[in-house]
Amino acid sequence: MKKIKYLLSVIFAIFILVACGEKKEETKTEAPVELKKVDFLLDWVPNTNHTGLYVAKEKGYFAEEGIDLDIKQPANESTSDLVINNKAPMGVYFQDYMASKLAKGAPITAIAAIIENNTSGIITNKKLNINSPKELAGHRYGTWDIPIELNMLQFIMEKDGGDFSKVELVPNTDDNSITPLSNGVFDAAPVYYAWDKIMGDSLGIETNFFYYKDYAPELNFYSPVIIANNDYLKDNKEEAKKILRAIKKGYQYAMEHPEEAAEILIKYAPELENKKAMIIESQKYLATQYASNKDKWGYIDPTRWNTFYNWLNEKGLTKNPIPENTGFSNDYLE
Numbered sequence: 001m002k003k004i005k006y007l008l009s010v011i012f013a014i015f016i017l018v019a020c021g022e023k024k025e026e027t028k029t030e031a032p033v034e035l036k037k038v039d040f041l042l043d044w045v046p047n048t049n050h051t052g053l054y055v056a057k058e059k060g061y062f063a064e065e066g067i068d069l070d071i072k073q074p075a076n077e078s079t080s081d082l083v084i085n086n087k088a089p090m091g092v093y094f095q096d097y098m099a100s101k102l103a104k105g106a107p108i109t110a111i112a113a114i115i116e117n118n119t120s121g122i123i124t125n126k127k128l129n130i131n132s133p134k135e136l137a138g139h140r141y142g143t144w145d146i147p148i149e150l151n152m153l154q155f156i157m158e159k160d161g162g163d164f165s166k167v168e169l170v171p172n173t174d175d176n177s178i179t180p181l182s183n184g185v186f187d188a189a190p191v192y193y194a195w196d197k198i199m200g201d202s203l204g205i206e207t208n209f210f211y212y213k214d215y216a217p218e219l220n221f222y223s224p225v226i227i228a229n230n231d232y233l234k235d236n237k238e239e240a241k242k243i244l245r246a247i248k249k250g251y252q253y254a255m256e257h258p259e260e261a262a263e264i265l266i267k268y269a270p271e272l273e274n275k276k277a278m279i280i281e282s283q284k285y286l287a288t289q290y291a292s293n294k295d296k297w298g299y300i301d302p303t304r305w306n307t308f309y310n311w312l313n314e315k316g317l318t319k320n321p322i323p324e325n326t327g328f329s330n331d332y333l334e
Contacts, residue, residue: 035068038243041079041091042071046269048194048282049114049224050092051261052290054268056250065242071268080227083108089232090243095222095308095327096148102327103318107230110328112244112298113222114251116291118213120223122153123197124188125181126206133215134162142172142186149190151315156215178205192223194282194289202278221308222300225328233332240332244298248333252294258287300328 042050053071056062062069074082079091080098084106092114101108124130130139133156143150154164170186177189178200191197193209200207213220226247233240254261262283266272272279291297302325309322 033063033066035063035066036239037068037070038090038239039070039072039088040243041082041088042073043079043092043094043224045073046265046272048262048265048279048286051254051265051283051286052114052247052251054250055253055261055264056246058264058267059250059253061246061249062243065246067239067243067246069243069246080106080108083227083229086229086231088229089236090226090228090240092224093227094224095305098225098227098327099148099309099312099318099322102322103320108227108327109230109233110222110225110300111228111233111240111330111332112226112247113300114224114226114298115222115286115289116297117289118220118223119193119211119286119289120190121193121209121211121214122156122188123177123181123191123200124208125184126208128187129208130188131208132160132162132210133157134160136188137163137166139187140168140170140185142177142180142189143169144172144190145169148312148317151317152212152216152219153190155219156212159215178203178207181205181207194286198282198285199275199278202275202281218307218311220304222305222328225300226298228332233329237332241334244332245334248297251290251297254283255287255290255294255297258283261287298330298333300330302328 040053046054053069057069057071074091080093080101082088083091084101095110098108098110122133122136128139130136136157141153153167157164157167172180172186172189174180176199177191177196180186181189182200182205193211197207197209226244228240259280262280265283266276266279305328306324309326312318313321
């Protein structure tokens with residue numbers, strides 16, 4: 001009898017130990033993974049250029065990489081200055097705007113192209129029947145008064161056989177170009193197709209549009225791009241790869257599911273709800289523009305990158321010439 005009691009007590013003890021071990025194992029597997037918080041700065045208010053970022057966040061792609069990406073809008077300083085000064089490791093910027101920074105030796109690198117080709121160009125009031133750059137002569141052009149912008153206009157006009165000196169330059173002080181264009185403040189302005197052109201369409205404002213790149217391949221620069229601080233990249237190469245891996249998946253998903261992606265953008269930026277129809281159309285357009293081959297999303301073509309900066313150098317538009325292969329890297333893409 002004593003032996004039976006002893007055996008029963010031993011079996012019971014083993015059962016308790018096994019049960020406790022299983023409970024500990026369950027507790028261990030259920031413990032939340034601690035995510036590394038990383039700041040990421042937008043260039044402007046949330047828009048369809050940024051959709052892939054929010055899709056990656058919504059779908060858990062960053063969490064899968066152990067990252068908690070905190071997507072922020074810059075306050076008073078520009079995104080580039082904040083990244084240059086290491087106040088944020090990454091952000092959204094533009095190859096043309098990077099030029100003045102890189103000419104001064106700024107420690108930033110473009111590590112991915114958000115959109116494969118330059119989708120900016122000139123929008124015009126359709127009733128004026130301006131169908132090409134040369135036909136801008138004799139009309140009012142709403143300008144941001146940026147040297148690169150004005151030289152781009154002159155370049156495509158002259159390549160098209162037009163006379164830039166006959167364009168009347170009008171300051172553009174609005175936060176979009178459609179309102180002053182429709183109100184007759186000016187006849188034409190530089191815009192991005194995915195935003196102002198589609199905004200005009202959604203409001204029933206008839207416009208014409210032509211891309212810079214169609215008249216001058218030199219102007220097929222990358223806009224926008226993801227930039228990062230050079231010291232951050234040096235010290236956190238694998239982390240940067242993880243972030244880009246998640247972002248790439250976000251943009252690939254947005255390419256395949258543009259309407260759902262638009263809904264996700266609006267979820268994170270509810271101020272866009274009143275522009276929902278426009279956002280969906282913009283997203284459908286960009287789904288065809290982010291990358292012609294989704295597996296190659298983010299890749300920066302060295303020839304195109306250098307061609308644009310060589311053009312800037314020839315025009316004397318930077319304080320110092322920008323050497324070839326400056327300011328970009330494909331090393332963080334997979």
